[in-house]
Structure formats: structure tokens, C-alpha cells
Amino acid sequence: MKEESRPRLLFPRLRRVDFASFSLFGQQPNIGLRFSPGVTCLAGANGIGKSTFLAAVSFALTGRVPMPTRSYSSADEYYRESGNFPPVYFEGRINEEDRTTASISVELEIGSHFLKLTRGFFDPDGLRALSIRRSKGNGNTVELDGSNLSDTERQQHYAQWITEAVGLKSFDQFVFLQHFVLTFDESRNLLFWNAKALEAALFIAFGAKPDQQASADRSRREMERADSLGRNFKWQSLQVRKRIEAIQEALRAQTSDDFAQLEATFRTLEAERTSAIEAAEEAQSKAADKDLALANASAELLALRNEYAKAFARHVGERSVAAHHPLVLEAISEKHCAVCGATGTSLADVVQRRIDANGCPFCESPLGKRRQPAADFEALRSLDGKIAAAHRRMESVNTARERASAARDQASRRATLATGALREFEEKNTSVAQRVRGAEAAAAGGAEEELARLAIEMKTLLAASKENYQARDRHKALLQRLQQDLEQQYKAAEEEFVPLFRRLAERFIGFDLDIAVERSSTSFSVILELRSTRRRVSHELSESQRFFLDIALRMALAQFVSGKETPAPLYIDTPEGALDIAYEARAGEMFAQFVAGGHDIIMTANINTSQLLKKLAAMCGASRMSLVRMTEWTDLSDVQMQEESLFREAYRGIEKELLKGGR
Amino acid sequence: MAGETYQAAYDVLSITRRLEQAFDGVTRAEIHLLSYVACLLAMYRRLPASEWGYSFIRSQWGAPFSAEIEDALAMLMEGGLVRFRGEALVMTTSGREMLGFLDSMVEHGWRIQYLDGACASALAMSAGVLRDALRQEPGLRRASVHHEPRTLLGPGEDAALYEQFGILSSVVSLEVSDLMVPSVLWLSYLSEMQRSEIERRTTDMVHDEAPDQSE
Numbered sequence: 001m002k003e004e005s006r007p008r009l010l011f012p013r014l015r016r017v018d019f020a021s022f023s024l025f026g027q028q029p030n031i032g033l034r035f036s037p038g039v040t041c042l043a044g045a046n047g048i049g050k051s052t053f054l055a056a057v058s059f060a061l062t063g064r065v066p067m068p069t070r071s072y073s074s075a076d077e078y079y080r081e082s083g084n085f086p087p088v089y090f091e092g093r094i095n096e097e098d099r100t101t102a103s104i105s106v107e108l109e110i111g112s113h114f115l116k117l118t119r120g121f122f123d124p125d126g127l128r129a130l131s132i133r134r135s136k137g138n139g140n141t142v143e144l145d146g147s148n149l150s151d152t153e154r155q156q157h158y159a160q161w162i163t164e165a166v167g168l169k170s171f172d173q174f175v176f177l178q179h180f181v182l183t184f185d186e187s188r189n190l191l192f193w194n195a196k197a198l199e200a201a202l203f204i205a206f207g208a209k210p211d212q213q214a215s216a217d218r219s220r221r222e223m224e225r226a227d228s229l230g231r232n233f234k235w236q237s238l239q240v241r242k243r244i245e246a247i248q249e250a251l252r253a254q255t256s257d258d259f260a261q262l263e264a265t266f267r268t269l270e271a272e273r274t275s276a277i278e279a280a281e282e283a284q285s286k287a288a289d290k291d292l293a294l295a296n297a298s299a300e301l302l303a304l305r306n307e308y309a310k311a312f313a314r315h316v317g318e319r320s321v322a323a324h325h326p327l328v329l330e331a332i333s334e335k336h337c338a339v340c341g342a343t344g345t346s347l348a349d350v351v352q353r354r355i356d357a358n359g360c361p362f363c364e365s366p367l368g369k370r371r372q373p374a375a376d377f378e379a380l381r382s383l384d385g386k387i388a389a390a391h392r393r394m395e396s397v398n399t400a401r402e403r404a405s406a407a408r409d410q411a412s413r414r415a416t417l418a419t420g421a422l423r424e425f426e427e428k429n430t431s432v433a434q435r436v437r438g439a440e441a442a443a444a445g446g447a448e449e450e451l452a453r454l455a456i457e458m459k460t461l462l463a464a465s466k467e468n469y470q471a472r473d474r475h476k477a478l479l480q481r482l483q484q485d486l487e488q489q490y491k492a493a494e495e496e497f498v499p500l501f502r503r504l505a506e507r508f509i510g511f512d513l514d515i516a517v518e519r520s521s522t523s524f525s526v527i528l529e530l531r532s533t534r535r536r537v538s539h540e541l542s543e544s545q546r547f548f549l550d551i552a553l554r555m556a557l558a559q560f561v562s563g564k565e566t567p568a569p570l571y572i573d574t575p576e577g578a579l580d581i582a583y584e585a586r587a588g589e590m591f592a593q594f595v596a597g598g599h600d601i602i603m604t605a606n607i608n609t610s611q612l613l614k615k616l617a618a619m620c621g622a623s624r625m626s627l628v629r630m631t632e633w634t635d636l637s638d639v640q641m642q643e644e645s646l647f648r649e650a651y652r653g654i655e656k657e658l659l660k661g662g663r
Numbered sequence: 664m665a666g667e668t669y670q671a672a673y674d675v676l677s678i679t680r681r682l683e684q685a686f687d688g689v690t691r692a693e694i695h696l697l698s699y700v701a702c703l704l705a706m707y708r709r710l711p712a713s714e715w716g717y718s719f720i721r722s723q724w725g726a727p728f729s730a731e732i733e734d735a736l737a738m739l740m741e742g743g744l745v746r747f748r749g750e751a752l753v754m755t756t757s758g759r760e761m762l763g764f765l766d767s768m769v770e771h772g773w774r775i776q777y778l779d780g781a782c783a784s785a786l787a788m789s790a791g792v793l794r795d796a797l798r799q800e801p802g803l804r805r806a807s808v809h810h811e812p813r814t815l816l817g818p819g820e821d822a823a824l825y826e827q828f829g830i831l832s833s834v835v836s837l838e839v840s841d842l843m844v845p846s847v848l849w850l851s852y853l854s855e856m857q858r859s860e861i862e863r864r865t866t867d868m869v870h871d872e873a874p875d876q877s878e
């Protein structure tokens with residue numbers, strides 16, 4: 001393949017990011033960041049929002065956030081189905097009061113153009129601002145000022161412009177490249193082990209035209225759809241055939257003795273189940289009646305007790321105030337006058353007599369209406385009798401209820417057993433049960449008509465199945481032609497691409513490594529060869545090996561499609577994983593090699609004693625690498641605050657390498 | 664009159680009547696204590712605590728307390744059925760008359776056996792010993808780990824109590840006519856537990872205060 005015939009893609013280079021009201025970065029919700037060519041590393045503590053930063057940049061560029069559980073079927077389907085995810089993703093990261101104002105702005109450089117856009121976090125399909133300038137001579141000319149457009153129009157305009165500027169066929173291809181190839185995010189969705197996504201990436205990288213990938217996606221989707229429909233119609237026809245056979249069998253078996261005996265058992269079990277279910281329903285109904293009766297009796301008892309309580313209080317409360325005045329009580333019970341100090345039985349008698357005469361014991365004034373304790377006692381006595389009767393009724397109802405509950409439980413058990421027995425019989429004698437039902441259908445008349453109708457249905461289903469299988473084969477042939485073309489195109493470019501990958505990957509892994517084509521009837525892929533052993537299965541490589549070889553593949557693809565003069569950006573989220581210090585240093589060398597080719601890495605990292613960052617800093621130097629202290633963006637946890645000096649020390653270690661590096 | 668305060672009122676009258684015959688009245692704290700013991704005796708006979716008619720909490724002083732008993736006391740004093748003579752609650756003539764009538768009511772009569780059992784225990788053991796013994800009652804003991812007042816005998820909190828009652832009923836039949844017998848037996852057991860605990864604490868304190876002679 002000649003250099004000039006393969007597609008060259010012109011990726012946008014990130015120059016600036018500005019957040020507005022982004023609550024997650026509590027200390028700096030309006031943070032702005034300028035990006036220089038080379039490595040920009042945002043280093044910070046755990047839980048500080050590093051992954052969110054990269055997701056937000058991806059969102060600004062595409063209107064989508066990479067879904068953690070994403071699978072790839074086709075680029076347009078991924079774009080469509082991921083539309084609802086951004087609001088869900090940003091929901092917990094942006095406070096309610098910031099919802100309307102929170103936005104992200106990015107400035108991009110793409111060829112001789114500069115593009116600036118602003119996107120609200122809860123409006124994935126709109127842009128709040130868009131402007132495009134072109135550098136010309138010493139000045140700039142404005143090519144688009146989107147201030148007169150609606151949010152949706154600005155998004156449409158941006159999608160169309162960026163697609164053409166990058167050199168792709170559709171905006172969903174741009175989203176696919178950004179999410180599946182150029183971004184290595186926290187979900188660790190690896191390209192080497194995602195066959196469909198890898199094939200799509202290879203189509204874009206090696207295909208002769210940008211629309212080859214879309215055609216392959218379309219053909220695969222149609223092929224899978226037709227295959228599914230063909231299988232479905234085939235299965236339905238099989239079910240119809242079974243029904244035909246059951247009716248035919250029933251018609252033949254109506255005269256068989258064995259069948260007659262089994263049919264009798266079947267009918268007995270069926271009758272028992274019907275009867276048991278009816279009995280259970282009746283017992284359930286009776287038990288419910290008793291529950292209601294108990295509730296009524298209980299309510300009646302409660303009402304009577306309330307009445308009793310009132311009568312009791314009335315009886316106690318309506319006693320004469322004078323009769324229980326402390327002086328009167330003392331005079332009667334202690335036979336002592338608290339006023340004059342006199343004592344003796346006659347004193348008590350005098351006081352009691354005056355009270356009984358309903359007069360004041362001191363001044364003999366009348367005390368008004370005389371209370372009627374006997375009448376109150378009568379009221380209490382009457383209510384007590386009613387309460388006792390209500391209590392007896394409740395006990396009686398409760399006994400009946402317990403009996404009804406027991407009957408209900410027994411009937412329910414019987415219904416369960418009868419249902420189980422019938423099910424067991426049906427499972428053991430499927431054909432008998434079907435035949436009985438088939439015979440019922442036949443007995444009901446119209447067996448011949450039913451057979452004729454089913455035969456037509458089966459024929460129609462088989463024809464539909466065949467038609468879909470033919471469609472599947474047509475799409476399959478088309479897909480295979482596209483894959484054959486791709487294979488040719490890949491092989492023509494192997495001489496350039498494979499060394500790109502090997503240089504990066506071998507720098508990391510430290511031994512010979514190759515990449516080979518693998519074709520099946522419906523897929524085209526590339527796989528790794530480690531020391532002449534094909535390691536396509538992910539568990540044969542360590543997790544860290546997988547991560548960095550996948551990053552090497554993405555770097556090689558990005559380098560390959562962008563050519564020598566135009567930069568390719570890679571967005572990498574906390575890649576260090578569980579590497580030992582030797583491999584960390586090698587990973588740093590691999591990254592530095594990518595950047596040395598004129599490309600950009602925008603990455604996040606945990607701030608620790610990482611050899612990856614130190615080696616990268618030492619190789620790039622301050623001229624090609626910037627370190628951003630993310631710990632200053634938001635509030636640290638208590639533990640992180642207590643150990644903040646460790647972060648400062650780690651930052652200083654990397655910054656020291658930056659200052660002396662790159663020479 | 665809230666809930667079944669009338670049952671609390673009946674219990675106050677009953678307990679006062681029973682104890683004033685032996686002593687010079689009954690203190691407010693003893694009313695709460697003995698009504699709680701009566702409730703426990705009803706539970707011994709398998710009556711759910713929720714059917715006793717009123718509830719108890721463990722007060723911050725570690726003793727059982729019922730708000731309904733307090734309401735009933737206020738009502739009975741206002742009605743002139745009981746009165747305080749110094750610290751001791753005593754019956755008035757009207758109170759005795761009222762209790763005589765209430766004893767014949769089915770609604771109250773069923774409680775007599777439990778109130779009899781509780782008051783007889785107080786006569787047999789003295790209220791002080793009884794109060795100390797009750798500190799080992801499972802509900803009060805469990806509630807004692809909290810600073811704030813806790814509800815006693817709530818749903819699901821009576822398993823340990825029924826375990827003790829189960830052992831007790833294997834010694835004294837549930838059908839025994841005078842509940843004083845199992846009551847005194849059980850309270851004596853609790854009293855012994857309390858005595859052992861005090862001894863243990865005292866020993867611990869002596870050890871803690873003794874100079875270290877290990878070197």
C-alpha cells in the first residue's frame with residue numbers, strides 16, 4: 001500500500017480546558033488548564049476526580065462519556081445507546097444548585113484551525129458556544145461564530161465540521177475512535193480482546209475509504225439480524241411440527257388400552273387438582289371471614305374498654321371537692337382538726353355528717369348537686385358485664401378463626417400436593433398429556449382442519465427461515481469481501497505498522513514480540529505473538545502486560561493513521577496498575593518514545609513513588625512534559641490531609657526529574 | 664383517660680390496700696416496683712406483657728417506672744381515693760369503698776392473683792431486698808447498660824426472662840394457686856445473683872487498689 005493511498009487522519013490537539021461550576025473540584029470549581037505539546041500529567045490522590053477529568057474532556061469532545069460496561073456492536077449503535085449516560089454519570093459529581101451553570105469548555109487545534117466549544121454537563125446533544133478560527137499569515141480569520149445558532153444547531157455544525165476535519169465518514173466514527181482507541185480509561189476495556197471493536201479500528205486505520213468500517217458494521221449487523229430471524233422461524237416451525245405430531249398421535253392412540261389407563265390416571269389427577277384448588281379457595285375465603293369477625297370482636301372490646309375508662313375517670317373525678325379536701329380527709333381519718341388542733345372521734349363524726357348532708361363541714365353552705373356513687377358503680381358494673389361478654393365472644397371467634405386457619409392450611413397443602421402430582425405425571429408422560437389434550441382438540445371436532453392449518457403455518461415459517469438464511473449469507477459474503485480487502489490493505493501496510501507497534505511494545509516488555517493476522521469466517525483481527533507463542537487468550541498474560549500492550553497497540557494505531565507530521569493524542573487514566581518498579585520504568589520509556597514522535601499524552605496518575613512518572617519526566621524534561629498538582633483542586637480526606645507532606649515530597653521528586661531531564 | 668390507666672389505678676389501689684395493712688402505707692417507688700413484679704408474674708403464667716394494660720420503662724435510677732401509674736396516682740389523689748401521709752400513700756374511706764367494688768369486676772378481678780403474689784413477696788422479703796434483687800431481672804439488667812431510659816418487656820426482649828421462667832416452672836408448677844411461692848423463689852435467686860455480683864465487684868476493687876507486688 002502506497003503512503004498516499006491510505007487515509008490520513010488529522011486529530012484535534014487539546015490546547016485548553018475550562019470548567020465552570022464543577023462541584024467535584026470543591027477548591028477550584030472553575031479551574032482552567034492550558035496544554036502544551038507532549039505529556040500533560042494530572043497527578044493526585046485517590047478519589048480526587050482524576051478519572052472524572054478525563055471523562056469530562058471526552059464528553060466535551062464527543063457529547064458522550066465512555067460507558068464502563070460498553071460493548072461494541074457498531075459505531076452508530078454505540079453513539080445512540082450511550083446518549084443517556086452522561087447525565088447519570090455527572091449526577092453525583094455536580095451539586096443540584098450548579099446543574100444549570102456547570103459546563104466544560106475546550107480549545108482544540110486541528111491543522112490550521114482553532115476550535116472552541118462549551119458544553120453543559122446535562123445536555124449531551126447541544127453546545128452552549130462554538131467558534132472556529134483559521135490562522136492565516138500573522139492573524140486569524142473567524143470561520144464560524146455560532147452565537148446566532150441554537151444549542152442543537154451548534155452541535156450539528158460541530159459534528160459535521162470535526163468529522164470532515166479529522167477525515168472520517170461520520171461523527172459516530174469520531175466518537176468510536178475517541179472512546180475505544182484514543183482513550184484508555186478506568187474501565188480497562190482492552191482493544192486486543194474486543195474483537196468487534198478491534199476490527200472496526202483496523203477498518204478505520206487500514207481501510208482504503210473511511211466508509212469501509214461503516215459498511216462492515218452494517219453488513220455484520222444485517223447478517224446477525226437475518227441469522228437470528230432465520231433461527232427463530234426455524235424454531236417456530238419445529239413447534240408447529242410437534243403440535244401436528246401430537247394430534248396425529250392422539251388420533252392414532254385413542255384406541256390403545258395403555259393410553260386409556262394413563263388417560264384415566266391423568267383425568268383423576270386433574271380432577272383432584274381442580275377439586276383441591278376449589279377447596280383451598282373456599283377455605284381461604286372462610287378464614288378471611290373469621291379474620292374479619294375477630295377484628296370486629298376486637299374493635300368491639302376496645303370500644304367497650306374505652307367507655308369503661310371514661311366511666312371510671314368520671315366516677316373518680318366527680319367526687320365532691322370538699323369531701324376529699326386534705327383538711328377534711330385529715331379530720332375524718334386522723335380525727336384531728338388541722339384548723340384548731342382539736343382531736344377525737346366526735347370531730348370526725350361531725351365532719352362526716354356534714355359532708356354526707358352535702359354541706360361544707362366548716363360553714364355548712366350547700367355543696368350543690370350531690371354525687372350518685374351508686375349510679376356510677378352501676379354504669380361501671382354494666383360495662384364490666386358487657387366487656388366480659390365481648391371477651392367471651394372474642395375468645396369464641398378466635399377459636400373458630402384458629403380452626404378456619406388450620407383448615408385453610410390443610411386445604412392449601414392438599415392443593416399443592418395435587419398440583420405437584422399432576423405436574424409430575426405430565427413431566428413423566430409428556431406425550432400422554434399432549435395426546436389427551438390433542439385428543440380433546442380432535443374430539444371437539446376439526447382435527448383434520450387443524451392439521452391442514454398447521455401444515456400451512458409450518459410451510460410459511462420454513463420459507464421465512466430459508467429467506468432469512470439466504471439474506472444472512474448475502475451479508476456474510478459482503479462482510480467477507482470487506483474483510484478480505486482489509487486483510488490485503490493491512491498486509492500492504494504491515495511493513496510500516498508492525499515496526500511501530502513492536503518498537504513501543506518491546507520497549508516495555510523487553511523481549512521479541514510480534515503481531516499477526518487472524519481470520520475466521522466472519523472476523524478479521526490481529527493477535528499478539530509472544531516469543532513465537534500466540535497469546536490471544538487474555539489470562540495467558542499478566543494484567544499489567546495486557547494494559548501496556550493494549551496501550552502500545554493504541555499508540556501504534558494513532559501514530560499510523562496520523563502520519564509523521566500530524567500529532568496524535570492519547571488519553572490515559574492511571575495506567576500504573578500493579579507493575580513492579582522495573583516495568584514501571586519501562587512503561588515510562590514507552591510513553592516517552594511515543595511523545596518523542598511529536599505526539600501528545602494527556603494522562604492522570606496517582607501521586608506516589610511511581611517509577612513510571614519519574615522515568616517519563618527524566619526522558620521528556622520540562623520542555624515536553626507538564627505536571628499538574630490535582631491535590632490542590634479539591635478537599636482531601638482526613639487521612640490524606642494528615643499525610644499531605646508525603647504528597648508534596650512525591651511531587652517534588654517528579655519535578656526534580658523534570659528539571660534535569662530531557663537533555 | 665389514656666389507654667388503660669384504669670388498670671393502673673386499680674393496681675395502685677390494690678397495692679396500697681395490701682401494704683398499708685402490714686406497714687404504714689406504701690411509697691411511690693414501691694407502687695411502681697410491685698406493679699412491675701405483678702406484671703412479671705402474669706408473664707410467668709404466659710400472659711403477653713402487651714395485655715397487662717400499661718407499660719414500663721427502666722428509669723435513669725435503674726428501677727421500673729410506669730407513666731400510667733403516675734397518671735393513675737394523680738387521678739386517684741384528685742378524686743380523694745388515696746392520699747399521702749408523709750412519704751407513704753394511704754387509702755381513704757372512698758378508696759376502700761371503690762376498691763371493694765372494683766374487686767368484683769371481671770375486668771379487674773383477673774389481676775388479683777398477680778397483685779397478691781407481688782405484695783406477698785414484698786412482705787416476705789422486704790421492699791429493699793426486692794428492689795435490689797430486681798436489678799438482676801433480665802430486662803432491667805439489659806437496660807442498665809444504657810444511660811437513657813429504656814422500654815421494658817417490649818416485643819422480642821423477653822427471651823431471657825422466659826428462659827428463667829422455664830426453669831422456675833420445672834420446679835414450681837404453673838398451676839400453683841398462690842403465686843407467692845414461685846415469686847419468692849425466683850426473687851431469692853435474683854437476690855443471690857445480686858449478692859454475688861456485689862461481692863465480685865468488691866473483690867475487684869480491693870485488687871485494683873492493692874499495691875503491685877509482682878516485682
